[in-house]
Amino acid sequence: MPQMLTEGEEQLIDAFILLPLARKTLAWDKKAIEASAIKFKEPYIRAIENMLARLSHDLYSIKRETGRQQMKFYKRSDLDYTVFVRGWRFERRYHPSIAADWVKERVTNYLLNS
Numbered sequence: 001m002p003q004m005l006t007e008g009e010e011q012l013i014d015a016f017i018l019l020p021l022a023r024k025t026l027a028w029d030k031k032a033i034e035a036s037a038i039k040f041k042e043p044y045i046r047a048i049e050n051m052l053a054r055l056s057h058d059l060y061s062i063k064r065e066t067g068r069q070q071m072k073f074y075k076r077s078d079l080d081y082t083v084f085v086r087g088w089r090f091e092r093r094y095h096p097s098i099a100a101d102w103v104k105e106r107v108t109n110y111l112l113n114s
Contacts, residue, residue, distance in 0.1 A: 003088040013083055013092060014075060014102065015062045019055060022103045023108075026052050051110040062065075 003012045004011070033041055066073070072084040079094040094102075 001007060003086070005085060005090060008085060009071075009085055012066060012069070012071070013081075013085075013090075015058075016066050016071075017079075017081055018094070018099055019059045019062065019106070021078065021099060022054060022106050023055050023059065023104055026055065026080060034065070047111070054110060055106075077083050 008010045026048050030045060030052075033044050033048070037069055038044065069085070074082040074084075076082070079096065083090045083092055
């Protein structure tokens, strides 16, 4: 009988793999705003810095939890991982548009809940 991941494990794996991409996106956006001709950059930069701080805290918690659950991640590319959970091997590959939608949703949540 093939092993299945629990919903919580799936969410943890997704967050472990995709939250760093959200952090990269926000860091890139911050640089773009800093280099732009926007008149009032500071509020936008502060908002992004706050989101980055919360995202980093969440990522720290997720990494701690994956360690506690003894999950092992082997990265082949940004969107392609082998994950070992409870002694079972799982392949995780994300289509770029699916990953982009996930990142967009998370960034939106961080922005709206700041």
